[in-house]
Amino acid sequence: MFAASVISGLAIGAMYGLLALGYHITWVVSRSVNFAQGSVMMLGAVVVFSLRVTLGWPMPFAIATALIGCAGFGIVLERIAVRPFRARGSDSWLMATVAAGMLVENAAMFLFGKEPRGMPSALARHPVMLFGVGVLPLHIVILLTGIGLAGVFLVATRATPLGKALLAVVQNPRAAQLMGIDATKVTVFAYALSSALVGLAGVLIAPLTNVTADMGFVFGIKGFAAAILGGLETPWGVVLAGLLLGLAEAFATAFVGSGATVMASFGLVIVALYLRPHGLFGRAPARKV
Amino acid sequence: MTKWELIIAMVFSTPFRRLTTASISRALAFAALTFAPHFTSAAEPASIPVGLVAALSGQSAASGEAITRGLAVAIDEINQAGGVLGRPLTLVRRDDESNPGKGIAAARELISREHVAAFFGGIDTPVSVALVPIANKEKTPFIGVWAAGTAITRNGANPNYVFRVSAVDVLVDQRLMRYTVTIAKAQRPGLMLIDNPWGESNRAGLEAAAKAAGVSVTGAESFESGDTDMTPQLTRLKMAGADAIILVGNAAPAAEVIRSLDRMGWAVPVISHWGISGGRFPELAGPSAEKVAFIQTYSFFKSSARGEAVLAALEKKYPAIKGAEDIIAPVGTADAYDAMHLLALAIAKAGSTEGPAIQAALEALPPYDGLIKRYAPAFTAANHDALGADDYIMVHFAENKIVPVQ
Numbered sequence: 001m002f003a004a005s006v007i008s009g010l011a012i013g014a015m016y017g018l019l020a021l022g023y024h025i026t027w028v029v030s031r032s033v034n035f036a037q038g039s040v041m042m043l044g045a046v047v048v049f050s051l052r053v054t055l056g057w058p059m060p061f062a063i064a065t066a067l068i069g070c071a072g073f074g075i076v077l078e079r080i081a082v083r084p085f086r087a088r089g090s091d092s093w094l095m096a097t098v099a100a101g102m103l104v105e106n107a108a109m110f111l112f113g114k115e116p117r118g119m120p121s122a123l124a125r126h127p128v129m130l131f132g133v134g135v136l137p138l139h140i141v142i143l144l145t146g147i148g149l150a151g152v153f154l155v156a157t158r159a160t161p162l163g164k165a166l167l168a169v170v171q172n173p174r175a176a177q178l179m180g181i182d183a184t185k186v187t188v189f190a191y192a193l194s195s196a197l198v199g200l201a202g203v204l205i206a207p208l209t210n211v212t213a214d215m216g217f218v219f220g221i222k223g224f225a226a227a228i229l230g231g232l233e234t235p236w237g238v239v240l241a242g243l244l245l246g247l248a249e250a251f252a253t254a255f256v257g258s259g260a261t262v263m264a265s266f267g268l269v270i271v272a273l274y275l276r277p278h279g280l281f282g283r284a285p286a287r288k289v
Numbered sequence: 290m291t292k293w294e295l296i297i298a299m300v301f302s303t304p305f306r307r308l309t310t311a312s313i314s315r316a317l318a319f320a321a322l323t324f325a326p327h328f329t330s331a332a333e334p335a336s337i338p339v340g341l342v343a344a345l346s347g348q349s350a351a352s353g354e355a356i357t358r359g360l361a362v363a364i365d366e367i368n369q370a371g372g373v374l375g376r377p378l379t380l381v382r383r384d385d386e387s388n389p390g391k392g393i394a395a396a397r398e399l400i401s402r403e404h405v406a407a408f409f410g411g412i413d414t415p416v417s418v419a420l421v422p423i424a425n426k427e428k429t430p431f432i433g434v435w436a437a438g439t440a441i442t443r444n445g446a447n448p449n450y451v452f453r454v455s456a457v458d459v460l461v462d463q464r465l466m467r468y469t470v471t472i473a474k475a476q477r478p479g480l481m482l483i484d485n486p487w488g489e490s491n492r493a494g495l496e497a498a499a500k501a502a503g504v505s506v507t508g509a510e511s512f513e514s515g516d517t518d519m520t521p522q523l524t525r526l527k528m529a530g531a532d533a534i535i536l537v538g539n540a541a542p543a544a545e546v547i548r549s550l551d552r553m554g555w556a557v558p559v560i561s562h563w564g565i566s567g568g569r570f571p572e573l574a575g576p577s578a579e580k581v582a583f584i585q586t587y588s589f590f591k592s593s594a595r596g597e598a599v600l601a602a603l604e605k606k607y608p609a610i611k612g613a614e615d616i617i618a619p620v621g622t623a624d625a626y627d628a629m630h631l632l633a634l635a636i637a638k639a640g641s642t643e644g645p646a647i648q649a650a651l652e653a654l655p656p657y658d659g660l661i662k663r664y665a666p667a668f669t670a671a672n673h674d675a676l677g678a679d680d681y682i683m684v685h686f687a688e689n690k691i692v693p694v695q
Contacts, residue, residue: 004524004553012518114346116541118573125575127552134554208548209517210541210573212348218515254521259484259511 003131005250011139011208013246014146017239018201019223020230021150022194027232028170029190032082032093034074036101038220040195042213043104044070044202046112049119049211063203067196073104074195078188101220108213121207142204149197150239157235166190198223225269231282241280244268334372336379337642339364339632340399342392342420343411343435344567345384348514348541352412352567355618356434357382359625360409362602367629373636378629381405387412387539389419396420400427406642407432407632409625412539412567414438414458414487424450428644430651432632434624437461437562438490442673450648452673454628454661455620456563458487460678461584462494465560466502468582468683469533472694473558477507479531481522481546483538483564484511491537491562507531514542519549527555536561536581540568547574547581558582566618571686578686585684586676587623587661588693589613595660599626614690624676627659631667631675 022037034040044066051062081096123141127134157163165186168176173183202216209215222245230241245265252264272280341360345353360380368377381403383395392413399405400423407430410417417436424431425446433441433453442453469475480495482488492509499506507529510522523546526534534550534557536543543565550557561583571578589600590613603622604610616622632647634654639646652673656665667675683694 001521001524001528004520008518008520109346113350115350115569116348116573118544118569118575120575124548127554129554134552136552205517210348210544212541250518250521253516253518254524257511257522259513261513261516 001254003133005254006247007130007133007135007139009247009250010143010243011135011246012249013226013243014143014239015201015205015219015242016222016226016245017146017242018149018204019198019219020226020238020242021146021153021235022198022201023224023227024232024235024238025153025190025194025197026187027227029166030082030086030187031170032086033097033224033232034077034082034191034194035094035097035220035224036077036081036104037194037198037223038216038218039101039104039108040070040073040198040216041202041205041219041223042108042216043073044199045119045206045211045215046108046202046213047199048203049117049206050112053117053119066203067199070199070202071192071196074191074193075188077195078191082191083184083187101216105213105216112213114213116210116212119206119211124207136208138204138207142208145200145204146239146242150235153235162186162189222265225266229269229272229279231276231279233279233283234281237279237281244280334376336377337373337636338379338381338403338405339629340396340403340405340408341380341382341411342385342395342399342408342416343382344387344413344416345382347387349387349412349539349567351540351569351617352435352621353382353384355567355616355621356409356411356625358603358607358616359434359622360629362599362606362622363626363629363633365602365606367633373633374640374642378633385411385413385416387416389413389416392416393419393423396423396431400429405429406636407644407647409434409628410441411435412564412621414441414490415485417441418486421446421451428648430632430635430644430647432628434628435567435621436487438487439494440486440490448645448648449673450644452628452651452668452675454624454631454667454675456584456586456676456681457674458490458562459494459497461562461681462491462498463501464584464678464681464683465535465562466495466498466504469535469558469560470502470504472683473533473560473582475533475558476504477530478504478533478535478560479507479526479529480509481519481526481534481536481538482509482511483542484513487564488537495535495537512538512542512546514539516542516545519546520553523549523553523555527553527557531557533558533560535559537564538562539564540566540570541573544570544573544575544578547577551575551577563620566620566691571689579688580685582683582685582694584681585620585691586680586682587620588682588684588691589616589619589623590692591682593660595658599623599660619691623660627661627664627675630659631657631664 047066048062051057081100082093085093123138124136165181169183169186226242226245227238230237248268249261249265252260343353364378385392410433412435414436421444431451437456437458439458469478559581563584635650639650652670654666684691
């Protein structure tokens with residue numbers, strides 16, 4: 001029971017971690033959050049299903065197209081639902097991104113239908129035994145992808161010019177611009193990258209669950225809970241918080257029952273934030289006096 | 290005040306100096322709305338509307354479509370034979386989205402605005418349970434054609450306006466347990482139940498059925514319709530020594546149960562209530578879907594003259610149907626087909642479209658040879674369920690088709 005809960009919790013937690021990483025990226029660059037992340041995740045799953053299953057495209061092309069589509073959606077979203085509001089010093093981007101997410105969800109219901117569909121995958125067919133527990137290869141892929149992408153992002157922001165530009169923009173946009181960094185382009189890139197990451201989460205989870213137009217809502221909320229729990233500032237922190245959230249859910253389901261799953265996960269978030277208001281792995285900003 | 294007096298009052302109650310084209314237009318519009326039905330009724334008889342409140346979208350959309358097809362084919366037959374009381378029947382559908390709140394709003398609208406003579410229900414027991422008080426309060430017959438919750442028809446109301454041409458949980462549970470013990474040779478079944486009133490209703494029924502069959506239920510686990518991993522619940526049942534799983538849930542969450550079993554590598558017999566036939570269960574659950582035995586009230590593979598005639602009518606009306614194997618969720622189609630004919634008989638017997646008259650007529654119908662069986666009679670004052678335990682059959686999926694278990 002214990003081993004099964006760990007495996008199951010880590011697999012679902014890696015998904016929350018990927019979504020949380022998406023929230024983190026836009027936050028550190030633009031101090032804004034894309035609340036349409038859940039819908040972008042759904043978009044990734046629905047597009048790859050439609051291209052692969054309905055139209056019969058080869059899987060690599062279907063995945064690449066889905067990710068490019070999600071990145072494109074991120075760019076459009078930044079342009080119409082975030083930038084105009086931030087330029088006026090308004091926080092209305094918050095509601096605008098929520099609205100954009102609902103728009104996408106309803107458009108998907110109209111075009112894709114409301115009926116759940118099953119996404120076949122060779123990686124989700126035959127389990128391998130690990131510590132006496134059956135694990136699908138896709139679970140391992142998801143876990144490695146979540147942790148790997150957090151690591152790549154952490155290294156990239158410190159070791160590449162683009163990564164340094166990302167961090168420079170958040171530390172001081174005006175100074176970054178004086179140094180020749182185009183803050184607008186960096187923000188657009190952050191939204192595209194964040195949306196592509198979340199789209200990847202949708203592509204990865206599609207074979208493990210049912211593909212539906214409303215599948216992203218709960219994931220979006222839980223991904224944001226993980227981002228807050230970890231502390232929005234740290235990439236590895238939000239991914240670890242996602243894993244923690246997944247484990248909490250799996251253990252609550254295993255030892256208390258599925259009725260306690262949501263209570264346990266969100267109860268954990270409230271208690272953790274009460275004890276550490278800036279998240280489990282975040283730090284309070286330094287105040288110069 | 291007559292309608293004419295009302296129109297005159299609308300025009301002339303306005304002071305003459307304010308008598309504008311707007312007030313005259315209002316009166317003309319009222320007159321048009323008031324008298325239009327009388328003008329058309331001279332040309333052709335007004336139709337009798339019958340309603341359907343069912344899941345037409347979402348996880349169980351296939352069930353709503355199956356019910357619609359059964360009703361539509363029956364209505365075509367009735368209308369071609371001259372209708373009822375000399376009037377054609379029309380079907381007015383509303384989508385409850387498997388949501389009791391939306392179901393209640395839809396039923397109220399059908400009764401108060403569409404003036405339906407009666408209405409049919411869909412797959413979801415929670416929705417049907419919510420519709421029971423409305424049917425009894427508004428004195429409008431409500432005929433369930435899928436949801437099997439025991440309390441839907443056995444609701445304690447007198448007079449009771451709720452009828453059903455479908456399975457009843459308490460009887461289904463006995464049949465499922467009998468299959469589990471005698472065919473699957475299990476002595477310690479575990480229960481996997483959807484966490485809603487339907488799951489609760491079956492838990493009580495299955496535990497009673499197990500006691501009657503002389504076996505013990507190893508454990509009862511519940512799951513939410515949005516759960517993406519059922520391995521924790523299944524692991525608990527496995528550790529408790531379950532030698533079969535009895536599953537109660539609709540297609541999408543039930544498919545998650547089957548996928549979780551695959552993931553665990555636990556090859557255990559699964560016997561299911563019929564909710565899995567209301568969606569794309571084989572697609573969602575994968576190859577292991579074929580191992581699940583489940584209950585139905587009818588199979589179009591069962592040969593009979595009436596069955597072949599209905600199949601031919603379905604093929605003609607829905608070109609995607611090329612044979613019995615193409616009928617999605619056959620139980621919904623068959624139950625709805627018979628229920629529509631029984632309702633038409635009741636309206637004819639009542640000689641009226643008033644709810645109380647139809648209710649009384651439904652309780653006193655003559656014997657009727659239907660698609661599923663010979664109803665002799667379908668309902669009585671004491672029994673509002675047209676189908677009994679002997680009318681159920683066990684089936685399984687074979688390459689997307691629902692075929693009887695050999």
